[in-house]
Each structure stands twice: as C-alpha cells, then as structure tokens.
Amino acid sequence: MGTLNAPPTAARQTPTAASAAARAIVEIRDLSLTFQAADRPVVALDHIDLTVQSGDFVSIIGPSGCGKTTLLRVVADLEQPTSGSITVDGMTPEAARLKRAYGYVFQAPALQPWRTVERNVTLPLEIFGIAKAERARRAAEQLALVGLTGFERKYPWQLSGGMQQRVSIARALSFAPDMLLLDEPFGALDEITRDHLNLQLAELWRRTGKTCLFVTHSISEAVFLSTRIVVMSPRPGRILDIIDSDLPRERGLELRESLRFQEIAARVRRGLKEGHSYDD
Amino acid sequence: MTRALPVLTVALAILVLWYAGAILLNAPQVLDLWDRSGTQWSTIDLIRACWNMERAVLPTPHQIVADLIRTIFGYALDNPRNILFHVGVTAGGTLVGFVLGTVVGTLLAVGIVHIRTLESSLMPWVIASQTVPILAIAPMIIVILGNMGFTGVFPKAIISAYLSFFPITIGLVKGLRSADPLALDLMRTYSATPAQVFWRLRMPSALPFLFASLKVAVAISLVGAIVAELPTGSVAGIGARLLTTSYYGQMVQMWSALVVAALLSLVLVWGVGAAQRIVIGQSRPPA
Structure with missing residues (x-):
C-alpha cells in the first residue's frame, strides 16, 4: 500500500496502521486536465496519480493555481478530466455522484439566505425525497454534531462566518455520505475560529471515520488534520510529494508543539519550496 | 415618527410650491378680468381669487379635496359622477x-x-x-x-x-x-x-x-x-x-x-x- 506513486522527491512512504486494512475509495491514474483559455490552453492537472484509502484524511496543499481545487472538483464530477482514469468507490465519478457517495463543502458556506439553518441542512434530503420527520431528525443530529443545537430557526445572516461554515458541514453530513470533500472550508475565517473548527473537524473525523479529502493552503492545518498530505505545485499542476503522517489519530491543539509535527511541517514546506511556486 | 418626518417635509414642500404656482399661473386670467371690469384689488384679494378660481389653469389642493369629497360622498358607488x-x-x-x-x-x-x-x-x-x-x-x-x-x-x-x-x-x-x-x-x-x-x-x-x-x-x-x-x-x-x-x-x-x-x-x-x-x-x- 505504500507504493501509491513515487514522485521524484518522495522517497519515504510510511503507511499508517489504519490504512493497511482499508480499501481504495479514490483511485486516480495518470490524470490530466487542460482548460481551453482564451489565448492558450492552461494545464490545470498534469499526470496526477493518487489513491485515497477509506477512513483516510488526505490534505491537498499547494499555492494558488496549483490545481488542488480542480482535482477535488474532478473527484466530485464537477469537472471532466482531459485524459487518464479516475474511479470513486469503484465507479466513475458520475455514477458516484448519482449514488450520493460524497458530501461537498465549498470555500464559501453557500447557504440559501431564504432558508432557516435547519432547512439549509435538510436541503439535500428534500432533493433525495426523504420524509419530513426523518429530515428533522437528521438535521437535529447533524447540528448537534457541529455544535449548533438551538440555532435551527435562525437565518444564515444571523450567524457568524464560522457558524455558517459549520452549517454547511452539517448539510454535507446530513445524508450520511462515506466521503467528505472539503475545499478550503476555513480559508475565509480568522485564525482563532479556524483553530477551533480544525479541532472540531479532527474530532468529527475521528468519531465518524469518514474519508476526507481536504484542500488547503495552510501547512499547519494540513499537518494537524491529515493522515496523508499531498503537496502540489502550479503551472502545470503536479504532485511533488506525498507524505504519510504517523501522528496519533486523537489530536489536540498542543500536538502542534510536538517535534514530530514540526518535522512533518518542515517536509511539507520543503516540498512547496521545491515547486518554485513563489518565484513566478 | 422618524419615518414620517421626511415624507411630511416633502409633502409640505409640494404644497408650498403648488400654492405658489397657482398664484403664478392663475393671476394673468384674474387680472385680465379685473382690468376689464375696473375692479379695485389688493394683493390679498388677488391671492384669494387665484386660489379659488372655478376654471383655474392650476386648481389648488383644497379645491381638489373639496371636489373629491363632494363626488365621493355625494353619489352612490355605481354612479358615474362618483x-x-x-x-x-x-x-x-x-x-x-x-x-x-x-x-x-x-x-x-x-x-x-x-x-x-x-x-x-x-x-x-x-x-x-x-x-x-x-x-x-x-x-x-x-x-x-x-x-x-x-x-x-x-x-x-x-x-x-x-x-x-x-x-x-x-x-x-x-x-x-x-x-x-x-x-x-x-x-x-x-x-x-x-x-x-x-x-x-x-x-x-x-x-x-x-x-x-x-x-x-x-x-x-x-x-x-x-x-x-x-x-x-x-x-x-x-x-x-x-x-x-x-x-x-x-x-x-x-x-x-x-x-x-x-x-x-x-x-x-x-x-x-x-x-x-x-x-x-x-x-x-x-x-
């Protein structure tokens, strides 16, 4: 399981104990995606190979324009790859989308301002045709999970940015998908709120055991949350390094002070630097 | 009250302009009539006449209100005069x-x-x-x-x-x-x-x-x-x-x-x- 792909700079592969018994949920082989821009084609993804095991928390980190969001959108069947292959839970991304295999959390909460918090959480359930009583039950359950019990009747504008993003996570969890795709969900929040939500997300992942694919441009966020960190570089979007983290599954903020945390963070930083991503 | 104040201010301004306009527009007719009949008149007389002309160029708000009250309460709802x-x-x-x-x-x-x-x-x-x-x-x-x-x-x-x-x-x-x-x-x-x-x-x-x-x-x-x-x-x-x-x-x-x-x-x-x-x-x- 350790030989997922061998990027030139990634020599060490240390699979975690958890992933040894797991199965591959996302398998990406030699995948490329080229956008046809007005003047010239833009290579957003260049020969990507990546496998995500069930129960893993995989972070994709890289500077702006490295294709990390595009990669997540390909998994979600929101973008079509130009070449290469991808399977999600053994199916095409489209089949996986139709089977509601994943919940997607965007950069912005994308809540509907005309719906209450509760009815925002039940929006996917309405679309799936789930009965009203069951919808209410699941909304209460998910809102409790993200610590928003008591806010059911509020409207989004009455909530802070961090609370809105927690509603959007509850919404993604409401139909119990096996996998969460998170696209810089805390990118727009202040650092204090961010720390708090990272802690909540880590706890949520540990309790539910869901597979998480998490896009970020914060090194400490990536190291804190992940079992595996994928380092990408821009122009063209390539994977530079894949780092397996052996940090314990149970994580508190003090973990960030530990030596092992610092070592992993340093390796991520080295990877990002090798991408020459800040030179141009 | 804070909501009503701006509305009332504008309404008052319109009324002032309206009454001033009525004098300006109706005075020539009134003066013409008085010139021919040789009537003696003061400014007060002129203003009063301008504001109450039956066939004014610009009738005044109180004339319009009086007309509305007369037609609305004077006739049945299905009468074309109402x-x-x-x-x-x-x-x-x-x-x-x-x-x-x-x-x-x-x-x-x-x-x-x-x-x-x-x-x-x-x-x-x-x-x-x-x-x-x-x-x-x-x-x-x-x-x-x-x-x-x-x-x-x-x-x-x-x-x-x-x-x-x-x-x-x-x-x-x-x-x-x-x-x-x-x-x-x-x-x-x-x-x-x-x-x-x-x-x-x-x-x-x-x-x-x-x-x-x-x-x-x-x-x-x-x-x-x-x-x-x-x-x-x-x-x-x-x-x-x-x-x-x-x-x-x-x-x-x-x-x-x-x-x-x-x-x-x-x-x-x-x-x-x-x-x-x-x-x-x-x-x-x-x-």
Whole structure:
C-alpha cells in the first residue's frame, strides 16, 4: 500500500496502521486536465496519480493555481478530466455522484439566505425525497454534531462566518455520505475560529471515520488534520510529494508543539519550496 | 415618527410650491378680468381669487379635496359622477392586465433562461415591442379586439399586459441567472433535477429581482389601463374621466382624476411591497 506513486522527491512512504486494512475509495491514474483559455490552453492537472484509502484524511496543499481545487472538483464530477482514469468507490465519478457517495463543502458556506439553518441542512434530503420527520431528525443530529443545537430557526445572516461554515458541514453530513470533500472550508475565517473548527473537524473525523479529502493552503492545518498530505505545485499542476503522517489519530491543539509535527511541517514546506511556486 | 418626518417635509414642500404656482399661473386670467371690469384689488384679494378660481389653469389642493369629497360622498358607488366608480373600473383593468403581463413575462423569462435559442430569437422582439408608442397602437388594438367581439375589461387588460410584461421579463431573466455559482455546483453534487434546481434555487434567488420588476409593472399597468380608456369614447374609468373633463375645461375635476390615479398607483405599488414582505419575510437582514 505504500507504493501509491513515487514522485521524484518522495522517497519515504510510511503507511499508517489504519490504512493497511482499508480499501481504495479514490483511485486516480495518470490524470490530466487542460482548460481551453482564451489565448492558450492552461494545464490545470498534469499526470496526477493518487489513491485515497477509506477512513483516510488526505490534505491537498499547494499555492494558488496549483490545481488542488480542480482535482477535488474532478473527484466530485464537477469537472471532466482531459485524459487518464479516475474511479470513486469503484465507479466513475458520475455514477458516484448519482449514488450520493460524497458530501461537498465549498470555500464559501453557500447557504440559501431564504432558508432557516435547519432547512439549509435538510436541503439535500428534500432533493433525495426523504420524509419530513426523518429530515428533522437528521438535521437535529447533524447540528448537534457541529455544535449548533438551538440555532435551527435562525437565518444564515444571523450567524457568524464560522457558524455558517459549520452549517454547511452539517448539510454535507446530513445524508450520511462515506466521503467528505472539503475545499478550503476555513480559508475565509480568522485564525482563532479556524483553530477551533480544525479541532472540531479532527474530532468529527475521528468519531465518524469518514474519508476526507481536504484542500488547503495552510501547512499547519494540513499537518494537524491529515493522515496523508499531498503537496502540489502550479503551472502545470503536479504532485511533488506525498507524505504519510504517523501522528496519533486523537489530536489536540498542543500536538502542534510536538517535534514530530514540526518535522512533518518542515517536509511539507520543503516540498512547496521545491515547486518554485513563489518565484513566478 | 422618524419615518414620517421626511415624507411630511416633502409633502409640505409640494404644497408650498403648488400654492405658489397657482398664484403664478392663475393671476394673468384674474387680472385680465379685473382690468376689464375696473375692479379695485389688493394683493390679498388677488391671492384669494387665484386660489379659488372655478376654471383655474392650476386648481389648488383644497379645491381638489373639496371636489373629491363632494363626488365621493355625494353619489352612490355605481354612479358615474362618483370618482370611486371610475377608480374601480380602471383598477379592474389594471389588475387583470397586471396578472396577464406577469404570467406572460414569467413564461418568456423562464423560456429565455432555459432555452438558449429563445434568447437570440425572442429578446429583440421583446425590446422592439416597447419602442412602439403605446398611444399609437392602443386605439388599433381596441378597435380590432372590439370587432372580434371583445369589449369591456379585456382590451384594456391586453394593453396593460403589453406594457407590464416587459419589466417582468427583463428582471426575471436577470434574477433567474443570479443564482450563486457555488449553490448551482452544490445542486449538481446532489444530482438535482432541472425542476428541483429551478424551484429550490433559481426561483428563490430571483424573487428580489421579481418584486422590483412587479413594482414597476403594476405602475405601468395602471398607465396602460388609463391610456386604453382614452381613445374609444369609453364612458367609464379614470382615463375617460380625464378626457371628458378636459373637453369641458373642468380643471378641478380633471385634477381630481389625476390625484386619484396617483393615489391608486401608490396603493398598488404598496400592495406589491406588502406581498414582498410576506413572501421574502425575515430571510434577509432588516434594511
């Protein structure tokens, strides 16, 4: 399981104990995606190979324009790859989308301002045709999970940015998908709120055991949350390094002070630097 | 009180200007009359005369109010001398036309947003339809529909609808396209059907645009109904009232009809605003 792909700079592969018994949920082989821009084609993804095991928390980190969001959108069947292959839970991304295999959390909460918090959480359930009583039950359950019990009747504008993003996570969890795709969900929040939500997300992942694919441009966020960190570089979007983290599954903020945390963070930083991503 | 103060200030300014204008516009007539009869007059006399002329160029507000009270309370509601009778007739035409225009405008907007070729094929005609002066084609429409056996409220409603569908189409096309791209992506991750995307995302996103359009539409529906009452020798409606009073130089009655038309449009726009508050409610932050 350790030989997922061998990027030139990634020599060490240390699979975690958890992933040894797991199965591959996302398998990406030699995948490329080229956008046809007005003047010239833009290579957003260049020969990507990546496998995500069930129960893993995989972070994709890289500077702006490295294709990390595009990669997540390909998994979600929101973008079509130009070449290469991808399977999600053994199916095409489209089949996986139709089977509601994943919940997607965007950069912005994308809540509907005309719906209450509760009815925002039940929006996917309405679309799936789930009965009203069951919808209410699941909304209460998910809102409790993200610590928003008591806010059911509020409207989004009455909530802070961090609370809105927690509603959007509850919404993604409401139909119990096996996998969460998170696209810089805390990118727009202040650092204090961010720390708090990272802690909540880590706890949520540990309790539910869901597979998480998490896009970020914060090194400490990536190291804190992940079992595996994928380092990408821009122009063209390539994977530079894949780092397996052996940090314990149970994580508190003090973990960030530990030596092992610092070592992993340093390796991520080295990877990002090798991408020459800040030179141009 | 803080809300009423600005409104009252403006109302007061209008009254001051109105009374000043009445002196300015009516004085030549009064002076001409007095010159010929050799009447002695003071400034107070002149002002009093200007403000109470029976056939004034510009009648004053208190004359109009007196006329309104006289016609509203002096006659039964179904008597053509009662201005409310005409208000009822015009309001009926306006509302039927407004509903018709809203339905047509909505269907056009939904079509244009969902079928790409409709935008290029229909939009130029939608815009061209509004460049035709309504005063020029209203008599034709009424005569043609009259020959086909349609009289009464229907031809009037057609002209109202002809004017009012336009802002609805323009506003709703913009509104239906205003849905947040992320929210559209989200619906796609749910594999929502086009109907679900329409009812659960596009339409609610479009509501603020729709209500802004409805306010414009209901006001020009009224204009359409009044214009439709002008050309055909109709005997009922604010338009007919405007026409007959201007024939006979009954300036006070004519201004009464104008004031009533303005009040009616105020009520109609307010009605749309009330509907907006009920539909959109507290889901937006208080303005």
